[in-house]
Every structure is written in C-alpha cells, then in structure tokens.
Amino acid sequence: MARIAVDKLDEAEAREELAWLAQTLGQANKAYHTEDAPTLSDAEYDALKHRNSLIEARFPQLKRRDSASDQIGAAVSEGFSKVAHEVRMLSLGNAFDAAEIVEFDTRVKRYLGMEPDTGLSYTAEPKIDGLSLSLRYENGRLVQxxxxxxxAVGENVTANARTVADIPETLKDAPRLLEVRGEVYMSHADFAALNARQAEKGQKTFANPRNAAAGSLRQLDAEITQSRPLRFFAYAWGALSEPLGETQMAAIFRLGDLGFQTNPLTRLCDGTAEILEHYARIEAQRATLGYDIDGVVYKVNDLALQARLGFRSTTPRWALAHKFPAELAWTRLDAIDIQVGRTGALSPVARLAPVTVGGVVVSNATLHNEDYIAGKDSTGAPIREGRDIRVGDWVQVYRAGDVIPKIADVDLERRPETSEPYSFPTKCPECGSDAIREEGDAVRRCSGGLICPAQAVEKLKHFVSRAAFDIEGLGAKQVEQFYQDGWVREPADIFELQSRYGTGLQQLKNREGWGEKSAQNLFAAIEERRSIALRRLIFALGLRHVGEQASTLLARHYGSWQAFEAAMRAAADPEDPAYGDLLAIDGVGKVMAQSLVASFAQDRERASIDRLVAYLDVQEAERPRTEGSPVAGKTVVFTGTLERMTRAEAKARAESLGAKVSGSVSAKTDILVAGPGAGSKEKKAAELGIEILNEDDWLTLIGRI
Structure with a gap:
C-alpha cells in the first residue's frame, strides 16, 4: 500500500498522524478485546501499530501517553466480575520482516551489554490466534x-474455563502457587461444525475461529461454554511460588509434564538464522495445522536474562511476535460517510460492497482524511501514484484475520465514466458549523464545540468509558438517550440527575428500557462514582493529546486535584515555573503541555470542569509500593557512560524503586549519577549543591552491588 514514507514526514504531520493512530488503535483495542466485534483486521492493526512505532522512533519527543505502544488489550466487560492480575499480562511487540528480527537480536544484546557476535538462544513457537487466559492453581487445584x-484487570471466567477439556482441574507435583498462561482457541473442524449447528438452529454464526473461541469462553452461562469445542495451549506463566526451570524451554517441558497441552512446533534455536528458518517451516505448515496462527513468537531462552531485560510499559524486552503477511481483495466502494469525533475531527469511512477476504466478510474501511482520499499527503506529494478515491470505484482492500481493512489501491480501468472526485465537506454534517483545517493539520475539524451534538455526545461517552468514570448502567446507549432528551448535556449533569428530576426515580423508571430496580441501581452507581481516582478524572475530561497513560503520569506527578489544577492555571504563563515543571515530566512534550494549558484557560471549558469537580471527592494518586527504598520520591539524573549496566537498565531500576528519572539537571534534582565522560550536567549539579554519585555508589545505595 502506497503511503508517504516515515522519513519524509515533518514534525507537524507526524504529530497529527500519531494523534489519529492513538484514537484509531484505542477504539480497535476496545472492539477486539471487550466487545468481541473487531473493527480492524489483524493486518490493518499490525500495520498501523508498526507505523506508529516507526514514527515514534523518528520523533521520540512526540510520543503520546495514549500511544498504542503503551496499550494492552482493553477494559473488561460489564457481565463479569473483575480479577486483578498479580503479575500483569502484557502484549508482545511485533515484527514483519527478517531485518526487524535481526534488529531485535541486536537490541537485546545491546541492552545486556553483550558483544554483537555473542551467541544467544531463543525459543520459537506458533502464535495462536485465540483468547489469552490465565489459570491460577493453589496447592494443585484450579481456583481461578x-x-x-x-x-492489569481481567474477567473472571473460572466456571467457563472448568468446562474446557484441555484445562486440568488438579495438578500433581505442582508448585504451591502456579499461574499458567496460554491461549484458548478453536480448531478449523470444530469451528465449521459449530457454525453448521448454529445455522441449523437459526442462531448467529461466527466470522472466524478466534471470534467463536472468545465469544464461547466469555458466555455468562457456563453451560453454553461447555457445549462449545474449546481447546487450550499453555505457553507461559505468571505468579509462581517456585521456578518451573532455568530456561524458557525447560519451563515449557515442565508445563507439559504437569498435564498441559503445549505446542509441538515449539523449538529451541541458536541465533537469528535458526529462528528465521523455523519461521519459514511453520509458515509452510500453516494451512495444514488445523487451527489459526498469525505468526511466530520468539523468546530469549535464559530466564535469568529475561529477568535482566525486564519490561517496557506494555511489552517484554525479551520476546517478539513475527507476524505473517496480510491478504488482499477487490470490491466496490459504495459510499463515503463522515463521522465526527469528540475532538471535532471529521473522519471519512468507506462503505464497501461486502467482500470475503480470507474467509471473513468485510464491508467498511477507514479513509484517514481528505488528503488520503485525494491521493496525496498533507504536503501535496502523491500517494498511490496520485490516484484519488471516488464513490463507485473498485478498490483493493487488505486484511489478515478479522474485519475492517484499509483501501490500498484503485483500479482506474474499472472507474465509471460518470464518477466525480469526492468533495470533502467544509461544513460539519452534524451541526452545520464550519469544518476548519488549520495549517499543518491533516484533519478537518468542526468548529462548533459544545454546540455540536456529535462532539458533545462523544465527549460524554468518553467520560463514562471504562478507563474514565465507568458508571455501571450508564454506557454509550444511555448517554445518547439522555442527551437527546435534554437530561445530560455535560458531565456535571450526570451527578444532578436524581436531584434535578425530583427524586429522579419516578421519571426514569417510566422510561422505555428502565424499571424501578435499574433506576435505583443507576443512581447508586452515580453516587458511588462521586469518589474518583485522580488519574481517572484527568482522563475522563477528554483533553486532546491526553490519554490514559498520560493521565496516570500527571496524577502521579501532581498527586492531588488541587495541585494539578493550580499548576495548570499557573502554567498559562510560559514564564511561570509551573510550565517548566510540566515540561520536565518525563513523557510530557510541548504538544501535550499546550493542550493542557489551553483547556484550562478556556472560560467555558473551565466552568464545565469546575461544575463537575464540585460534585466529586477526588482521591489522591496512588504511590508506588517502595517501602524501604532509599530513592523513593527522589529525582535522579544519569549522565556520562555507565559501565556496569546499560542506561536503559539503570532508568528502569530507579523507577521501579519509586524514583523519578529526569533528563536534565535542575534545582529539583536530588541525585546525579555520573559516569566517565560526564560534562555540563555534573558541573551544573555541583553548582546547585546536588548530591553526585558514581556508578558504584549508586548501586550500593540501591542495594545492588
């Protein structure tokens, strides 16, 4: 698919594309993991996430805190109780070609301080296309x-998991505590038989085995799950009372000995050449395996090295998924619809004549923005060799696994003679306000603000979303209903519902879809959410460029709503120290800082926030569990060359002990760790009277010699 090369993007283009990617991939995560109704194909999602990573690598200062790079799965469904994972269940980074595998190997060795030609062993195993599941055994019995x-938090599906034949109820000679992780899946033969039975009964059929497996395991009635032919492969572990082995391969063998099904295609490979050979072998067998896989997973075999490598925010440094290529198909573009998001962005969506791609029927695709439709990038340079996209065109779409693809190309020979170039609207289709495209912005946005019903409704939906206020019984459907009836126009109105309409109960319980019990439950849920975590409140405000991860970062930095609010007020003056303090937060760039300051400087938005907060008891941010840490709460700067650990290891270790790692020295710096070659930072620290440690002193301080 033709697209402007990442190395040709300027900073403004990169910023806007990262914003679009964060929104698109966030919505895709929710649709895939929470709703079992994917809106992006595997290939589309992987391609977008890969491009997101490439842009972030070129413009690290633009990385967003709601970046897809920092997201894992999505929030749990309303229908299940929640389970907090003792050890987080992380996702894997993706690679798409041999060069990226070599880079992965190089990156691992560089982090560990190894020479490039040092031998390193990896395990290679098929990546099952199913639903991740964690099984907790205590004293040999399945308890959860x-x-x-x-x-961090998953759905409790214990009763359903007990019905899966591949999952043992009891284990012999197992560790006292053992959390086994793996993938629930459905074979091709079982999937075909299930769909045949569903069709005979006049019931819903499934698009593919992954959706069937996920939908079956996440049934509220365990008897339905029991009637579905689910299987399970074990490949990892979480909490343990004792190690399963010293290597990844030994641990997998131990899981097999305990009675779990492990994938017979798992191999131990020495170096990148062997893992790439095994990738080719697995890909050649893919069509005959009898179950879906979408790539091969590589893991550093030595568990001690895995421990040293540790984790990024959402992915382990010691593992990587090597994905298979996408699939292609041609179909007709029947219409282009415009959707308006909560930031006012006008997003074009292609409505396609349904087409089957790899066994899945798809009928929608994203079109990004008006430039993409016109066959050019935001600078006017051609993409797809300048071919524009028109209603009535035959277009090439691609996917590899699930639903929505992207339009990759256009067949000009099949273009109708009567076709006309698509005219992108300059008025908002929802409110009629001017749709403005600012200089340097790839997206056209509605200028209507809160008078635009689409923006208002989307902001309210965001406010009650899982990662925000998560009010039981008040979801997207209810928000739309209350907005249309004039009951809720801004977040504060939610907390006035009961008092504004008398007791509220009488009016609400007489509405369609509501009864006395559901009305009482809603008011109780709203009352419960008057007490809210600071990070959730910041995220719920829906401030542009401030996602879930950024909200957590800001909450931890400021600690309380009062401190956060005061800082945002003060930061309106770029000369005020508060603005410099905001920019000094590791992970906050100028774009996010300007967005925060601008939001709190707007009278109407500030008034809306003030009305909301008046109803709330905002909890102070949780602090890391760093009891006994000598550096908890201190700001640390590393400079010069570290000889006993890499810079990445040093930063990760400091943060795990509750320290804040900064890239610059200021009066707020507590400790400077200086290695050979330290320069201006060490000089400035000395001038400010900051404690300066060499690497050995630092390791002694934190208890690692």
Missing part, C-alpha cells in the same frame, strides 16, 4: 481463571 482484559 481470568482473561487478559487490559493487562
């Missing part, structure tokens, strides 16, 4: 099963 959810 949970889905991955958002990595």
């Amino acid at each position: 099963a949970a889905t991955r959810g958002d990595g």
